[in-house]
Amino acid sequence: MLLVDIFMALSRSIDLVDHDIGNHNKRVAYIAGRIAHSMGLSTGKITKIVVAGALHDIGVLKETEYRELVQFDYKGGIDYHSLMGYRLLYSCPLTQDLANIIKHHHVYYSEKKNIPEGNVPLAAEIIHVADRADVLLDYKKDVLDQKNKVLNTLREYSGDRFHPDVVTCFEEIAKQESFWFDLQFNCVEKKIKSYIFYNPLLTLEELHEIAKLFTRIIDFRSRFTATHSTSVAMVARSLGEMCNLSERECLLLDIAGHLHDIGKLAIPLSILEKPGKLSPEEWRIMKRHTYFTYQILDEIDSAEFKVINEWAALHHEKLNGQGYPFKLPGKYITMGSRIMTIADMFTALAEMRPYREGLGDDDIIDILKKERGESLDAYIVDVLLKNYDRLKTVREQAFCDALKGFEDYFDLFKRHDWFYEYN
Ligand SMILES: [Fe+2]
Ligand SMILES: [Fe+2]
Ligand SMILES: [Fe+2]
Numbered sequence: 001m002l003l004v005d006i007f008m009a010l011s012r013s014i015d016l017v018d019h020d021i022g023n024h025n026k027r028v029a030y031i032a033g034r035i036a037h038s039m040g041l042s043t044g045k046i047t048k049i050v051v052a053g054a055l056h057d058i059g060v061l062k063e064t065e066y067r068e069l070v071q072f073d074y075k076g077g078i079d080y081h082s083l084m085g086y087r088l089l090y091s092c093p094l095t096q097d098l099a100n101i102i103k104h105h106h107v108y109y110s111e112k113k114n115i116p117e118g119n120v121p122l123a124a125e126i127i128h129v130a131d132r133a134d135v136l137l138d139y140k141k142d143v144l145d146q147k148n149k150v151l152n153t154l155r156e157y158s159g160d161r162f163h164p165d166v167v168t169c170f171e172e173i174a175k176q177e178s179f180w181f182d183l184q185f186n187c188v189e190k191k192i193k194s195y196i197f198y199n200p201l202l203t204l205e206e207l208h209e210i211a212k213l214f215t216r217i218i219d220f221r222s223r224f225t226a227t228h229s230t231s232v233a234m235v236a237r238s239l240g241e242m243c244n245l246s247e248r249e250c251l252l253l254d255i256a257g258h259l260h261d262i263g264k265l266a267i268p269l270s271i272l273e274k275p276g277k278l279s280p281e282e283w284r285i286m287k288r289h290t291y292f293t294y295q296i297l298d299e300i301d302s303a304e305f306k307v308i309n310e311w312a313a314l315h316h317e318k319l320n321g322q323g324y325p326f327k328l329p330g331k332y333i334t335m336g337s338r339i340m341t342i343a344d345m346f347t348a349l350a351e352m353r354p355y356r357e358g359l360g361d362d363d364i365i366d367i368l369k370k371e372r373g374e375s376l377d378a379y380i381v382d383v384l385l386k387n388y389d390r391l392k393t394v395r396e397q398a399f400c401d402a403l404k405g406f407e408d409y410f411d412l413f414k415r416h417d418w419f420y421e422y423n
Helices: 003-015 024-038 043-054 063-069 080-090 096-103 109-114 122-136 144-156 164-174 177-184 188-195 204-219 228-242 247-259 262-266 280-286 288-298 303-313 335-350 361-371 378-386 388-413 417-422
Strands: none
Touching: 003 024, 003 043, 003 204, 003 262, 003 288, 024 043, 024 122, 024 164, 024 177, 024 188, 043 096, 043 122, 043 188, 063 080, 080 096, 080 204, 096 122, 122 144, 122 164, 144 164, 144 177, 164 177, 177 188, 204 228, 204 247, 204 262, 228 247, 228 335, 228 378, 228 388, 247 303, 247 335, 262 288, 280 288, 288 303, 303 335, 335 361, 335 378, 335 388, 361 378, 361 388, 378 388
8 A cells, every 4th residue: 555545545534524624635735736846846845745735734623623724814823733733743653754844834924933943844835825725715616716816815915924936836827727627626636646756655564653643633533532443443453363363464453443433533523522312313424434434445545455444444334234334234244344343342332421431341241242143243252251351451551551642742632621531
């Protein structure tokens, strides 16, 4: 599997956080790539700018944050989502060199001198212009008709908010009608590929690092999911070992566990955090999450990802065909997916939810026994019950590790009252 393909699929997951932004991250990647190319930057730099553009709003965890960000007059500087994006990207060895760009992607050109770290990278200035151009556009209307409005606004702030050279290059590419049509008619994904000049093959270990980065984005959105994906990954991996799966399969289970709820990025927080039973309508929306997990991971064209996707996205399918979203009968559900389902359930039952406390061992064991051979694989449930204490330790350890990982983010998270509820 190829590095940038994974970033592009993950960019799509970031775009799911808010319906109204559509393909914002991808469009910014495209605009930024076009600007970088017309500025004559090296192929390595163009690639980096496109990837940074595709992930630029990775630090936006809540849909409400987008409401402010899509206002053209949004304040500049190093704000909450820029700093969160910086920390997230810095935490993964494969995205570390993008972190500084994201940190500065809203800094005004005229404010550069006040930034204590010194240099704001040109890449950040390019993404800033691309980002503001995109939020100026109303995609429900004719985009080409809005060209002058966008150009006039960017010119007005050139030298103040925006780097003048970047604005000049934008004016150049804006001359082509096709540029505006690409944006309007959602052709950016295909076009982005022509600005990717460096796309190395990834090892599974490197993919594991990226999966851990995305776990943070998925889990950090709500205090009720704050450690969920990490715990599921660890439990699934251990359960795989206990079921005698190969080392490689166990690593794939670990990766799939980290990504299994990536589709939850598309579920509004009002549903994820609802302190009570979901209404039928909310439940229908909740059921979309595995569907989105499938669609996001399906974009990555590789043999490993076919397996990872299957194991991740089928975690709510049941052997009796009563699961969702594919209603698959048991004969089509493979061992890895069966393990993931059980790992997810074993973890989720013990966790606190908005409408209930975490369940105790007796209740969890009762539920697993009731579902054994019915919706859950009997052999795997037996393995779990036989190793119950060991798996409980794995789950608890993963929970503690994930919480500890949050300490890095502590000064940001203290703005979210919920952080303290763990202490
Ligand atoms: Fe942003
Ligand atoms: Fe943005
Ligand atoms: Fe789920």
